[in-house]
Amino acid sequence: ERWRIIHGGVRDSVNLEFRKAVLNNMPVSDVRNLSGKALQRFINNNCTGAPLTHYRVASDGLTMNNMQPATQTTFQPGYRWDLVTVFPQSGFYCVLDKSVPAAGAVNNEPPTTTLVGIVEVGNGVNMNVTDIPSYVKQQMLNLANTNAPESVRANVVADLNDGLKLSRYTPHKTLTDADVTESTPQTVTYAIVPKNPNNLNEGFNFTIDGKVFSETDEPRTLKLGAVQDWIVKSTNGGHPHHVHVNPFQIVSILDPQGRDVSGFDTPDTAGSEGGVADTQYRGMKGTWRDTLFIKSLPRQGTAGQYTVTVRTQYNRYWGDFVLHCHILDHEDRGMMQKVRIYDPANPIATRFGPVPICGLDDGKTKPFATKFKSPYGVSNPLLLRSSSKSKIQASIMATPVVQ
Template identity: 45%
Template sequence: MMKRTICKYIVSLSALPLLSPLVNNACSANDHLLNDPSLMPIQSAVSQASTGLLKSSPTAEKHFEWTVTYTDNRIWNPAANDWDRVRLRSYQGTGIDPQAPYVAPTIVMAPGDTLRATLKNRLPKDETCFDKSLPINKPHCFNSTNMHTHGLWINPAGNSDNVLISINPNVDFQYEYNIPADHPAGTFWYHPHHHGSTAIQVASGMAGALIVTGNRPPTETQNGDIDTLLPGVQERILLFQQIQYYCHGEGKKPEDYDCRNERDIGQIESYAALAPGKWSDSGRFTSINGQVQPVIQSKAGQVERWRMIHAGVRDSINLEFRKMKSTNNNLRTVLHQQALQQDALIDQYCTGEPLTQFIIAADGLTAPAIRQYATTVFQPGYRWDALMIFPEQGQYCVIDTAATASANVGPTMSPRQLLAVVDVSGRAKADPASHLMHTLTENAKQQYPDNVSQQVIHDLEKGQLLSKFVPHLPVTQTDGRQSLTFDIKNGLFLIDNKPYDLARIDRELMLGTSDEWILTSKLASHPFHIHVNPFEIIAVLDPDGKDVSGPDAVDDFDSSAPPDVQYRGTKGLWKDTLWVKNVQGSTYKVIVRTRYQRYIGDFVLHCHILDHEDQGMMQNVRIGISDGRKEIAHGHH
C-alpha cells in the first residue's frame, strides 16, 4: 500500500501514443528507490517548534547518489514528428529513468530525516576552471558542478547546502542534508549551482523535485501540515524544463538550432541558446517530467494535488487549463501539422473556459488562504501547489499562454504553447469549488478532534482560510531594512551597481533578527531568490504607488497590455523566489520581510534567470552571531 502511495508522488504522467511515443514508467525505474523503507514518510508528531509547527520523530537516514556525465539519448520533437538525438550533461544513479534521463529523480523526505547524497563528477576535464585570467563573471568551467537544494531551510555551510564549493571532474563529494524536525512540508527542488555553469547544466535537464512530506496534524494551539487535510488525494509532480539544445552541423552556428540532419546531435555547449528571445526562436517545447507534450490520465470530479515546479533557466510559464473541442482528426497528426503554429492550434481546439486552479502553496509553503486563479504565472524557480478538479470527461489542454512583454523574462511577448493534454474519464461531478469545499470539510471532520476540526472548518467557510496550516508566523516587527537593486549596464549584470565578487561579503546579517527588504530593478525584470530563509510578501507597489498584491488587485500600469495577474493575491504569501518588475524603465517596489533563524554562515542571493546569475547578478550573504552589543561577532578579538 505504501509503495502505491509513494508511486503517486513520482508517477505523475501517463504518456500515450496520442502525442508522444515515450512511456515514462517511473514506477519500475524507481523500484529500488520505492522499496527502500528509509524513504517512506514519517508518521508521528510531537512537541512545539519556534515556527508554530509540530516536530516530527523519529529520524531516518536516506542514501542517494548522482553521477554527472554526458548521456546520449533522444527527445521527442513535435515540430519534426520525430526524435532528436541529443548528448547532454545529466545525472545517472539512484532513481534515474533510462527513458527520460534529462530529468533527475524525485526525492521524498520527511522532517527530521537526513539525506546523504554522493555526487560523482564524471564529466571531461575542463581547463577553463584553472585559468585565473578568465573573468569570474564570464560563463566558463562548464564541467564543474555542485548541488543546491532550492528552498530547503537547512545549513548553508560545510557539506550541506553549500553552493560556494566546486566539485571538479573526477572528484566525489558526499552531501549531508539534515532536515530539521520542524521543517515545513512542501514542494522543493534541487539543481546545480556552480557559478559560471549553472545555466548550462540546468538547461541540460539537471534538476529534480524534492518533496518534504507532512504528517503533523494541527492541534488546538499549534499549526500542522496541509498534507493531513488531504488524505487519499491523488498527487502529481510536474517538473517543467526548457532544454534548449542546438545542433553543430556543418556550416551551422549554435544559434541556428536546426537538428533536421540525421547525423546531427543536439548539445548545449555555449550560452548562444540562452539569450533573450531564443527560447521561442529555438522551436523547442517545454517538457514535463522529461516528456514533451505528454497525456495525463485523470477522473472527473477527482480532487488532485498538482505540485508544479518551474525548473527552467529563464522563460516565464503562464499556465492555463481549457477544455478541448472534440475532433475526428488524429490529434497527433494535427499537432505535427501545426507544431510551429501553436497559436492556431490552441485557438482551434482549446476553446473551453479556463478551469480554476485552487492554489494552496507557494514555493512549497502553505498559503494563508486558498487562492483561485485562472492563470498561474511561473517565473524561473517558482513552485505552485494547486488542487485541481476536472469537472467532466473529455480532453483538456494544458497551455503555456501568452505573456505580455512586461510580465515576461524576455522582455518580449511570448508565444503560446500546448504543454500537455489531460484525458479525463468518468461522469460529470458538481461545481468544482463546492465539491472541493465539501471534500475538505469532510476530511477535517474525519482527521481531527472535534475542537480542531471545527476551527479548520470555520476558517474554510470564513474565506477558504488555511490558518491552521501556515508554517511561518507573520513578521510584524523588524530590526532593520535592506535594499537591493538589479541592473544591467554596459554589458554587466549588477546588483546594487556591482557585479559578483567571490571574495566580497555584500551583506552581514545577524542571527535572530529580522529585516524588511525593498527590491527594485532598473532595467528589465528579474526573479529574486535568496537561499536558506524564505520571506513574507508585504506589498508590491507599481510605479504609481498602487499595491497590486492584494486578493482583488489589478496591475494595469502597462496600458499597452492586458492587466498582469502574477502579483494578485500574493500579499501574505511566504516564498523564496519573487519577480521584481520593471516596465520600460518604470520601477515596481517589492517589499518583503524575513527572519534569520538557526543557521549562520555564507550563502548567496541572486537573479534566478540563471544565465544572469552566471554573469554576475549575485551577492554573498553572511549571517553571524551577535557580540552581545548589537554588533556581529567577528572572531577571537
C-alpha cells in the same frame, strides 16, 4: 488533484491555464506533432472551453494562508506552485501557457498562447464549471472531518468555512509592522549595465547593487533573530530575486505610479498594451516565497521601476549563503551576492558556518566525532548510539535551532 509544478527553465515566463478541449476524434498523438501555425489553429479551434478555476495552496513549497482561487497562475524562472485542480467532466483538457504581457515577461516579448499539454480525464463526478468552488470546499471539509486530528479538527473546519483558510498548516506566522526590529531596511537593486556606455560592443556587467559578484566580497550581514524589511528593485528589465535559506513575506508591490498591485483590487496595467492587466502579482500580498520576479519596465530606467517590499525573520539558521537572479546565466555572470546571518552571542562561530559532524558508536571503536575539534568549542554534539543488534552511522550538518 494536487499538482506540484516547478519552473525549471531560465528564459520563459509561463501563465498556466486549463480549458476543456474538443478533439473531434483527433488522436492525441497527432496533437503532439503540431507546431507553428497548425498548432495555433488547434489552440484557437479546439481549446475553447471556459478557463477552469484552480486553487493555489503553496508557493515555493510554503503552504499559503488560504486556498486562493485563480484561472491563471504565472510561473517565472525558479517558481514552484502547488495547485488543487478539478476537471469537472470526462474528456480532454488543454493545459495552456497564455503567456505574460510583455512588460512582465523575462524576455519582454509579445504574449502568444502555447500548448503545454493535453490531459485525459476519465469518468467521475460530472459538474458544471461554475460548480467547482462549492465542490472544492465540500471536498476539503470532508477530508478535514475524516483526516484532521481530533484536537484541531474543529479549528481546521472553521478555517475552511472562513474563506478556505489553511492557518493550521502554514509554516510561518504573518510578520506585522510591530514585529520589525530593524529600523533600516535592506535594499537590493538588480541591473545589467554596459561596461563602456560609449561602446556597447565591450559587453555588459550583471550586477546587484552596482557590483559584479566576487568571492572576495564581504557578505551582507544580518542579525540572528531580527525581523527586517527588504526593498527590492530592478532597472531596465525584470529579474527573479531568489534568496537561499530564508523565505520572505510580501508586504507590497508598487508599480511605477506607486499603486500597490499585490492585492486583489488594483490591476497592474503599467506598461501594458491596450490596457491588458498583468495578473502575476494579484493576490500575492501576505504570501511567503523564496523567489519573486521583480518587474521593471524596459528602457525606462528608474522611472520604470517597481518597488517590492518583503519582510523576513532570521530566526533559525546562521552562517553564509547567497541571493541571486534566478535566470541562471545572469547569476553565473555575476548577478549574485553573499549573505551572512550572524549570532551576536557567538560571532566567531558564525564566521565558520555549520560544521559537518560524523559519528558512530558501536561500543568498540572510538567515533570520529569525539576527535573532531570545532572552531567554536563544540565537542561531539551529535553522537549516535547504536543498538545491540545494529550499527547506526550518520553524516549530518550540526546547526543550532532557535526556538
